[in-house]
Amino acid sequence: MFKKLNLFSKISVIWIGLMFFFAIMGDLLxxxxxxxxxxxxxxxxxxxGHLLGTDLNGYDLFANVVAGSRYSIAxxxxxVGLGSAIGGFLGIAAxxxxxxxxxALSVLFNIFLSIPNLILSLVLIAVxxxxxxxxxxxxxxxxxxxxIISLTIVIIPILGRITRGTTxxxxxxxxxxxxxxxxxxxxxxxxxxxxxxxxxxxxxVAFLAIGIVIVVEGSLSLLxxxxxxxxxxxxxxxxxxGDLEYSPTALFVPLTFLGLTVIACNQIGDALRQRLxxxxxxx
Amino acid sequence: MSELLRVSxxxxxxxxxxxxxxxxxxxxxxxxxxxxxxxxxxxxxxKTVLSRATMGILxxxxxxxxxxxxxxxxxxxxxxxxxxxxxxxxxxxxxFQDPMTALNPVRRIGDQIAEGPRVRLGMSKKDAKQRAIxxxxxxxxxxxxxxxxxxxLQLSGGMRQRVMIAIAIACNPKxxxxxxxxxxxxxxxxxQILGLISSLRKQLNMSLILVTHDLGVVAxxxxxxxxxxxGEIVEMAPTKxxxxxxxxxxxxxxxxxxxxxxxESGVRLPVIEGRLPDPTLPQHGCGFSARCNYATDKCHxxxxxxxxxxxxxxxxxxxxxxxxx
Numbered sequence: 001m002f003k004k005l006n007l008f009s010k011i012s013v014i015w016i017g018l019m020f021f022f023a024i025m026g027d028l029l030x031x032x033x034x035x036x037x038x039x040x041x042x043x044x045x046x047x048x049g050h051l052l053g054t055d056l057n058g059y060d061l062f063a064n065v066v067a068g069s070r071y072s073i074a075x076x077x078x079x080v081g082l083g084s085a086i087g088g089f090l091g092i093a094a095x096x097x098x099x100x101x102x103x104a105l106s107v108l109f110n111i112f113l114s115i116p117n118l119i120l121s122l123v124l125i126a127v128x129x130x131x132x133x134x135x136x137x138x139x140x141x142x143x144x145x146x147x148i149i150s151l152t153i154v155i156i157p158i159l160g161r162i163t164r165g166t167t168x169x170x171x172x173x174x175x176x177x178x179x180x181x182x183x184x185x186x187x188x189x190x191x192x193x194x195x196x197x198x199x200x201x202x203x204x205v206a207f208l209a210i211g212i213v214i215v216v217e218g219s220l221s222l223l224x225x226x227x228x229x230x231x232x233x234x235x236x237x238x239x240x241x242g243d244l245e246y247s248p249t250a251l252f253v254p255l256t257f258l259g260l261t262v263i264a265c266n267q268i269g270d271a272l273r274q275r276l277x278x279x280x281x282x283x
Numbered sequence: 284m285s286e287l288l289r290v291s292x293x294x295x296x297x298x299x300x301x302x303x304x305x306x307x308x309x310x311x312x313x314x315x316x317x318x319x320x321x322x323x324x325x326x327x328x329x330k331t332v333l334s335r336a337t338m339g340i341l342x343x344x345x346x347x348x349x350x351x352x353x354x355x356x357x358x359x360x361x362x363x364x365x366x367x368x369x370x371x372x373x374x375x376x377x378x379f380q381d382p383m384t385a386l387n388p389v390r391r392i393g394d395q396i397a398e399g400p401r402v403r404l405g406m407s408k409k410d411a412k413q414r415a416i417x418x419x420x421x422x423x424x425x426x427x428x429x430x431x432x433x434x435x436l437q438l439s440g441g442m443r444q445r446v447m448i449a450i451a452i453a454c455n456p457k458x459x460x461x462x463x464x465x466x467x468x469x470x471x472x473x474x475q476i477l478g479l480i481s482s483l484r485k486q487l488n489m490s491l492i493l494v495t496h497d498l499g500v501v502a503x504x505x506x507x508x509x510x511x512x513x514g515e516i517v518e519m520a521p522t523k524x525x526x527x528x529x530x531x532x533x534x535x536x537x538x539x540x541x542x543x544x545x546x547e548s549g550v551r552l553p554v555i556e557g558r559l560p561d562p563t564l565p566q567h568g569c570g571f572s573a574r575c576n577y578a579t580d581k582c583h584x585x586x587x588x589x590x591x592x593x594x595x596x597x598x599x600x601x602x603x604x605x606x607x608x
Contacts (some may be wrong), residue, residue, distance in 0.1 A: 181377045
C-alpha cells in the first residue's frame with residue numbers, strides 16, 4: 001500500500017511517522033533536557049551540541065520541539081478521534097434516519113460551522129477553563145482537557161456534515177434497499193452496509209481535520225490561552241514571538257515543524273480521498 | 284389451488300412538488316404457488332412501483348398506498364414495519380435491475396450471500412458459508428469457493444446478477460420478484476439469466492413476478508402476463524392466450540414494434556406515436572386513447588373497465604380486437 005503512494009505522500013507519511021516517534025519516544029532520545037537553560041543563547045542552526053540552535057533563554061530548540069510534539073500531536077489526535085467518532089455517529093444517524101432527526105442535527109451542525117473555529121474554542125475555554133481563585137489561572141491538566149473538549153466540539157460538525165452527506169448517498173443506494181428487502185434490521189444495515197462505505201471518507205476528512213486542529217491549538221497558545229509555557233509548538237511560538245530580531249530560529253523552528261506536519265496531514269488526507277474516488281470510479 | 288398472493292385494488296399515489304402523481308391505479312391480480320406472472324409495460328407505466336408496493340418496500344414517505352395485498356391469509360398493508368420485515372427475504376425476495384449498484388462494493392461476495400441465512404435463518408458462520416457455496420452452485424457459478432472471496436467489481440455483470448439471485452433465494456422465499464433482471468445485461472447473458480430464474484423457480488417451487496419492458500422476455504418464462512399502461516393493467520391473460528388472441532390495441536402495438544427476422548428489410552419498424560399521459564393530471568377516458576389507432580370519441584371521454592372476455596382473458600377496452608360486437 002505504501003508503494004502505491006506518490007513521492008509527496010510518501011514523504012508525508014514518513015514525516016508524520018517521525019513526529020509520532022518523537023511524541024512517543026521523545027524522553028528516551030539522546031537529546032538535551034528541554035527545560036534546561038544553556039549558556040549558549042540565540043545560537044543558530046547546527047551549533048555544536050544544539051542541532052537546531054537555542055532561543056534567547058538558552059533553551060535547546062530541538063529538545064523543545066520534540067517535547068512539544070507530544071502535546072501538539074496528542075491534543076490533535078485525541079480531539080480529532082473523539083470528534084470523528086461523535087460526528088460520524090451523529091452524521092450517520094442524521095443521514096440514515098432522515099426526517100426530524102436529520103433536520104435538527106443539520107441545523108445544529110450549520111450553527112456550529114458558522115462560528116469561526118478559533119472563536120468557538122476561545123469562548124469554550126473562557127467558559128470552561130476556570131479555577132476557583134480568579135487570580136490563579138486554571139491548572140495545566142484542566143486546560144488540556146478543556147482544549148481537547150473545545151477542539152472536539154469544533155471537529156464534530158465538520159465530520160458530522162460530511163458523514164451525513166455520504167450516508168445519505170449510500171442510504172439511497174440499491175444495495176441498502178436490497179438488504180432491507182432481505183429483512184435486515186436497520187442496525188445491521190448501518191453496521192454492515194453504511195459504515196464500511198462511509199469510513200474511508202471519515203478517514204480522509206479526519207486527516208485534514210488534524211491539520212486544522214494543530215493550527216487552532218497553535219493559535220490558542222499564541223494568544224496565551226493554550227497549554228503551559230513552551231510545552232507545545234504553539235506555546236513555543238508564543239514564547240518566542242517577541243524575540244524575532246534576536247533569535248529568529250526560536251520562531252522559525254517550531255513554525256516549520258507545525259507547518260510541515262499540517263501539510264503532511266493534508267497530503268495524506270488528499271491521498272486517501274483520491275484512492276477513494278478512484279475506487280468508486282472503478283465500479 | 285389455494286392462492287398465495289392476492290393483490291386487490293392496489294392504488295399508489297405520490298405527493299410530489301408538481302402535484303399528486305397517480306402511479307398505480309386500482310390494480311388487482313393474484314398468484315398461485317409456483318405460478319409465474321409477467322408484468323410488462325413501457326418506462327413510466329408504474330410496473331416497478333407496483334412490484335415494490337406489493338412487497339411493501341416502497342420506502343418514500345410521500346407514497347400513499349391504498350388497497351389490499353394478501354399473502355396467504357395475512358394482510359400485508361396492515362402489518363407493522365417489524366412484522367413486514369419478517370416476511371421479506373423468507374416469504375418474498377427481490378432481484379434488482381442493476382447488479383452493479385445492488386451489491387455492496389466493499390464487502391466480499393461470500394459475506395453478502397451469507398448475510399441472509401446468518402441473520403434471518405440464524406445459521407452459524409460455518410453453515411452459512413456452506414449455504415453460500417451451495418447457493419452459488421445453484422446459480423451455476425463455477426468455483427464457488429473462489430468467488431466467495433471476491434469483491435463485486437471483480438465479477439462480470441452476468442456473474443453479479445447470478446450473485447443477486449443467489450442472495451434473493453438464500454432464505455427460500457415463496458415469491459421471487461424480479462424487477463427488470465436482465466435490462467442491464469448483454470443480450471447473450473439475458474437468455475441465460477432468464478433460463479436460470481425459470482429453472483430455479485421450478486426447482487424450488489417458487490412463484491415469480493417478472494417485471495420487464497420486453498414482451499419477448501416474458502413470453503417463454505411466465506404462465507400469465509399483465510400488460511400495464513399508465514398505471515393500469517390494460518390486459519391480463521395466460522401467456523399463450525395473450526399471444527394468440529391479442530385484444531388490447533396497446534398490446535398489439537407493443538408486439539408490432541418488436542423487430543422480427545421475417546420483417547421486410549428497408550421497411551421502418553412501427554413505433555407507438557406520442558407519450559404516456561402525464562401521471563399528475565387527472566385521467567379522462569382511456570389512458571391509451573391519445574395514441575390508439577382505433578380510438579373513437581367514446582374512448583376519449585369514458586373510462587373503460589377491465590372486462591373478462593373468457594379463458595381468463597381480461598382487457599380494458601371498448602373495442603377489443605378480434606371481438607365482433
